[in-house]
Amino acid sequence: MTERPATASGDGGDAGDAGYPTSPDQGETLLALDGLTKHFRNDGGFLSGLTLGRDVDGLVGIDREWVRAVDDVSFEIASGETLGLVGESGCGKSTLARTILQLVQPTAGDVYYKGRNFAEMGREELRRQRRDMQMIFQDPQSSLNPRMKVGRIVEEPMEAHGMLDAEGREARARELLERVGLDPQHYNRYPHAFSGGQRQRINLARALSVNPDFVVCDEPVSALDVSIQAQVLNTMADLQAEFGLTYLFITHDLSVIRHISDRVAVMYLGEVVELAETEELFEHPRHPYTEALLNAIPVPDPRAPGVRGRLEGDVPSPIDPPSGCRFRTRCPELIVPGDYDLTPAEWANVRAFARSVDRHEFEAESELAVRREFFGNAEPDGEAGRIVDEAIARLLTGEWDGAAALLNESFADRSICARGRPDYEVEPERDVDRHFAACHLHRDGTPPD
Amino acid sequence: MTAPLLEVENLRTRFHTPDGVVRAVDGISFTVREGEIVGLVGESGAGKSVAGASLLRLVEDPGRIVGGEVTFKGETLVGFPDGRAEAGDGSGDDADDRWRDDVLSAEAIRRRIRGREIAIIFQDPMESLNPVFTVGGQLREFIELNRGLTQGRARELAVDMLREVGIPEAEDRYDDYPHEFSGGMRQRVLIAMALACEPSLVIADEPTTALDVTVEGQILELVADLQAKYDTSFLWITHDMGVVAEICDRVNVMYLGEIVEQADVDDLFYDTSHPYTEALLDSIPRPDRPVDELDPIAGIMPEAIEPPDGCRFHTRCPDARAVCTEINPDCRPLDDAGRPHRAACLKHESVFGAGYRESDPIENEAAGGFDVGRTEEGTDD
Known part of the structure; x- marks a missing residue:
């Protein structure tokens, strides 16, 4: 590791001059989200929201759909820590980041930064506050202006915030280039002369130029080759230690998350489903979705046990998310409704049958064939049995939709998983403070305060 | 041991660009046997995709296959007349007179091999599916053309294949357009298409890279x-x-157009014999255990236009010595024990005998220097 001269983080001359709040101490809450929510209107186009027909009031109805990108997210980030935010594409993690930075207006909920609510700040104050919070994007190519020299790129944010004079800005830009592992001589080059990893370093230098405390990193290494990725991750860790930065690190890559984060929040369909200290989460996941994610990663070890719990189906649409727990439609551990008395084997069979009917995965040739295929080892009796009989009868008359609806209403929709939004603190396995897991399996636990 | 299905011998593909000749694939040899999954691994710019495309003569201008031989089931797909290998006569790869007499014509490859015997799956399913035709229609037409079935029979088979690759409500989804499918579902459609003609070999070019991890898991x-x-x-x-560890039987590791290590998957990970492979494995964060500090490969991959003299990895190699700047080792078997483990590294002195042990270590990017990731090219103005 290169020895670095001590300056920059301490050269608070530029940070203090405009009367900004000083950095909070390590471990204090830097950022707090309270019920943050962002819904987008799914307009699609000029007329797409209009519905013609008699079943609406008047002749023309307005049918607006809302994409519930982020729904009621609350958590805190302590000063100096890295919170990893992981989830699959479309889960709302990038929207959450943009909402936190007030780049899009939240639909509901509040963001507190250093104890102050963004919603209560005026425009000018918000603008000044933004200097303290920077963002780095995935694609290092498109986030750099190809016609600007690197020096200008790094200086621009300082200029926008009226920091230093021209000479001071240049000196700082050159110094930052060195800090992020580039040659200060590169000051006069254009971005095209740099590789992807180096461009991401330029982005880092630009973000750090205004001396922020908080940096949101949105998939910063996802576009880079693995060897380059490691270089950039190491640099980011060094810079964090040196400048006392707090990171919100967003990625879909669980290996990267495990490496860089202190705590990890897992998102699914707009909600945080689990949040815990990194090793606690990776070693003792308590949400079935987190478990499925962890099982799905290919491990770079041919001798690793190849058990891979396959997660069925696709992520549902955020326009009409499932009620209760949003993961329930794919969850391998859906809780049996209290109305029925089913053995685990019977319940597993009922769910497999309902899924196959819903997806129309087989042809129903005879009652016997269906029973043999799905209920060979355990067939429910009583009320549940009667519902299954009725569903099979509908299948044999070709009413697939009817059968699927009956099974859904009678089973999945009656589960506690469909009824209430899960919200539980569980007892951590490791020596850490808290472990949040939004899963009704933990309903005996305590709700979070 | 089963007979090789595909044999690639000293294959070379170049791109003639205004800046110079890019030696994208520079003399690679490997085999794929029946029923095997063989990996071709490397970072971007290593030449792995060009290698895959070259097997079926799918390299596009300004790229050209300039040497080597590819045989598949005893038929020659790429082969040059003696002494004509690098003849720059300006004709494209499709011009049949470039090739030796026993090489299949472009027409024969198109009709008999591509799709029917060797199928390709690409990374981006959207590029491989035509957005203005239905998914089922495209699959049906493909089956119809390649298997000579009637339209009705091809349709039945198409629905069967969609069901087989796990498309829910296959019958109903048959008439949907590609944009109505999710990324994972589109990749399933391409797999259905690739397997519909029951080919002997599928070339899969990063087919799961663009997918989410749970979807990738489903596809694998x-x-x-x-x-x-x-x-x-x-x-x-x-x-x-x-992905390599999970599904491959044997692996070829590529660096700057060359294969640097070739081994059974277990040997590659547990008896790693090339410093590049080692560095690659050390630089990845692990999902299954915490890693305190990543050990990245120093520097960046040099341009394939002017690859370094000697061993191409010597500029970034922690084990590099003076002799490495002079000799570019070929990929040789490491022992006679019959294990198919090859590596192209002079540090295996007993195999190469190039005087590595007496040679002095050299200063390079891996030896420290200023810091990682500095450019050498580019112009100061």
């Missing part, structure tokens, strides 16, 4: 199931060591 499992069922061989092109 699907491929393993289908492979067991049809005994299809795969050439799996990827940069992801996790």
Whole structure:
């Protein structure tokens, strides 16, 4: 590791001059989200929201759909820590980041930064506050202006915030280039002369130029080759230690998350489903979705046990998310409704049958064939049995939709998983403070305060 | 041991650009046997995709296959007349007179090999599906053309294949357009298309890279199931060591147009014999255990226009010595024990005998220097 001269983080001359709040101490809450929510209107186009027909009031109805990108997210980030935010594409993690930075207006909920609510700040104050919070994007190519020299790129944010004079800005830009592992001589080059990893370093230098405390990193290494990725991750860790930065690190890559984060929040369909200290989460996941994610990663070890719990189906649409727990439609551990008395084997069979009917995965040739295929080892009796009989009868008359609806209403929709939004603190396995897991399996636990 | 299905010998493909000649694939040799999944691994710019495309003579202008031989089931797909290998006569790869007499014509490859015997799956399913035709229609037409079935029979088979690759409500989804499918579902459609003609070999070029991890898991499992069922061989092109560990039987590691290590998957990970492979494995964060500090490969991959003299990895290699700047080692078997483990590194002194042990270590990017990731090219103004 290169020895670095001590300056920059301490050269608070530029940070203090405009009367900004000083950095909070390590471990204090830097950022707090309270019920943050962002819904987008799914307009699609000029007329797409209009519905013609008699079943609406008047002749023309307005049918607006809302994409519930982020729904009621609350958590805190302590000063100096890295919170990893992981989830699959479309889960709302990038929207959450943009909402936190007030780049899009939240639909509901509040963001507190250093104890102050963004919603209560005026425009000018918000603008000044933004200097303290920077963002780095995935694609290092498109986030750099190809016609600007690197020096200008790094200086621009300082200029926008009226920091230093021209000479001071240049000196700082050159110094930052060195800090992020580039040659200060590169000051006069254009971005095209740099590789992807180096461009991401330029982005880092630009973000750090205004001396922020908080940096949101949105998939910063996802576009880079693995060897380059490691270089950039190491640099980011060094810079964090040196400048006392707090990171919100967003990625879909669980290996990267495990490496860089202190705590990890897992998102699914707009909600945080689990949040815990990194090793606690990776070693003792308590949400079935987190478990499925962890099982799905290919491990770079041919001798690793190849058990891979396959997660069925696709992520549902955020326009009409499932009620209760949003993961329930794919969850391998859906809780049996209290109305029925089913053995685990019977319940597993009922769910497999309902899924196959819903997806129309087989042809129903005879009652016997269906029973043999799905209920060979355990067939429910009583009320549940009667519902299954009725569903099979509908299948044999070709009413697939009817059968699927009956099974859904009678089973999945009656589960506690469909009824209430899960919200539980569980007892951590490791020596850490808290472990949040939004899963009704933990309903005996305590709700979070 | 089963007979090789595909044999690649000293294959070379170049791109003639205004800046110079890019030696994208520079003399690679490997085999794929029946029922095997063989990995071709490397970072971007290593030449792995060009290698895959070259096998079926799909390299586009300004790229040209300039040397080597590819045989598949005893038929020659690429081969040059003696002494004509690098003749720059300006004709494209499709001009049949470039090739030796026993090489299949472009027409024969198109009709008999591509799609029917060797199928390709690409990374971006949207590019491989035509957005203005229905998914089912495209699959049906493909089956109809390649298997000579009637339209009705081809349709039945298309629906069967969609169901087989796990498309829910296959009958109903048959008439949907590609944009109505999710990324994972589109990749399933391409797998259905690739397997519809029951090919002997599938070239899969980063087929899961653009997918989410749970979807990737579904696809890898699907491929393993289908492979067991049809005994299809795969050439799996990827940069992801996790995927390699999970599905490959044997692996070829590429660096700057060359294969630097070739081994059974277990040997590659547990008896790693090339410093590049080692560095690649050390630089990845692990999902299954905490890693305190990543050990990245120093520097960046040099341009393939002017690859370094000697061993191409010597500029970034922690083990590099003076002799490495002079001799570019070929990929040789490491022992006579019959294990198919090859590596192109002079540090295996007993195999190469190039005087590595007496040679002095050299200063390079791996030896420290200023810091990682500095450019050498580019202009100061």
